[in-house]
Amino acid sequence: MSVFELKHPLIIDKLTRMRRKETTSKDFRENLNEIAGLMVYEVFRDLPLSEQTIQTPLVETTGYVIKTPVVLVPIIRAGLGMVEGIQQLVPTSRVAHIGLYRDEVTKQPVQYYAKPTPDVNRSYVLVVDPMLATGGSANKALMIAKEWGAKTIKFICLVAAPQGIESLQTAHPDVDIYVASIDQSLNDEGYIIPGLGDAGDRIFGTK
Ligand code: PRP
Numbered sequence: 474m475s476v477f478e479l480k481h482p483l484i485i486d487k488l489t490r491m492r493r494k495e496t497t498s499k500d501f502r503e504n505l506n507e508i509a510g511l512m513v514y515e516v517f518r519d520l521p522l523s524e525q526t527i528q529t530p531l532v533e534t535t536g537y538v539i540k541t542p543v544v545l546v547p548i549i550r551a552g553l554g555m556v557e558g559i560q561q562l563v564p565t566s567r568v569a570h571i572g573l574y575r576d577e578v579t580k581q582p583v584q585y586y587a588k589p590t591p592d593v594n595r596s597y598v599l600v601v602d603p604m605l606a607t608g609g610s611a612n613k614a615l616m617i618a619k620e621w622g623a624k625t626i627k628f629i630c631l632v633a634a635p636q637g638i639e640s641l642q643t644a645h646p647d648v649d650i651y652v653a654s655i656d657q658s659l660n661d662e663g664y665i666i667p668g669l670g671d672a673g674d675r676i677f678g679t680k
C-alpha cells in the first residue's frame with residue numbers, strides 16, 4: 474500500500490484557509506469540496522477507460538470513456554462534505570453511506586448506518602473522510618466496504634495524524650491512502666494537531 478501526500482500549492486492554500494479558526498462554515502465547506510475535487514484529479518489517474526467509436530461533427534473517431542463504475546463512500550457526517558466536489562468531476566458516481574461516530578470516552582467508532590450501492594462489489598470505490606485521527610473510523614469503514622464485496626478501494630482524507638496512517642497501513646495494506654497533509658500528532662482528546670478542529674461541527678455548524 475502507498476501513502477500519497479498531495480502537496481499542491483492550490484491544496485495547501487485552501488487547507489490553510491480551512492485551518493483558521495475564524496473561517497466561516499460556508500467558506501469551510503466550499504474549500505473542503507474544492508480540495509476534494511483537486512485531490513481526486515490525482516486519485517483517479519489510474520481509472521480504467523474503455524474504447525468507444527464516436528462520431529464528431531466531421532468524422533468517425535475513437536474516444537475513451539470511464540469503464541468501471543465509481544462509488545463514493547463518505548463516512549457520515551464529515552465525509553459528506555467532500556461528495557459534491559468529487560461528483561462535479563465524476564457525475565456518474567454513486568454514493569454508498571457509512572455512518573460512524575467516535576465514542577467520546579473510548580475514541581472507538583460506533584456504527585449507526587450502512588447503505589451500499591448494488592454495484593459496489595464491481596466498482597472502483599473511494600472511501601472519503603476529511604479526518605484520519607486514530608484511524609478507528611477509517612479502519613471500520615474499510616472493513617464494511619470489504620464486507621460489501623468491494624475489491625478496488627482507495628481512502629482519501631484532508632488531514633491525517635501519523636498514528637492514523639500507521640493504523641490503516643497495518644489493518645488494510647491493500648488500500649492506498651491519499652492525504653493533503655500529514656500533521657504532527659494527536660492530543661489527549663484524539664484531535665489532530667495542528668489539525669482544523671472538529672470537521673463535522675465546522676461543516677454543519679453544530680458548535
Ligand atoms: C470524525 C471524522 C472521522 C473521525 C476520525 O468524525 O470525521 O470520521 O472523527 O477519527 P478517528 O480516526 O480517531 O476514528 P466524528 O466521530 O467526530 O463524527 P462526525 O463526522 O459525525 O462529526
Ligand code: URA
Nearest residue numbers: 606664665670671672
Ligand atoms: N475528528 C475531527 O473532526 N477532528 C480531529 O482532529 C480528529 C477527529
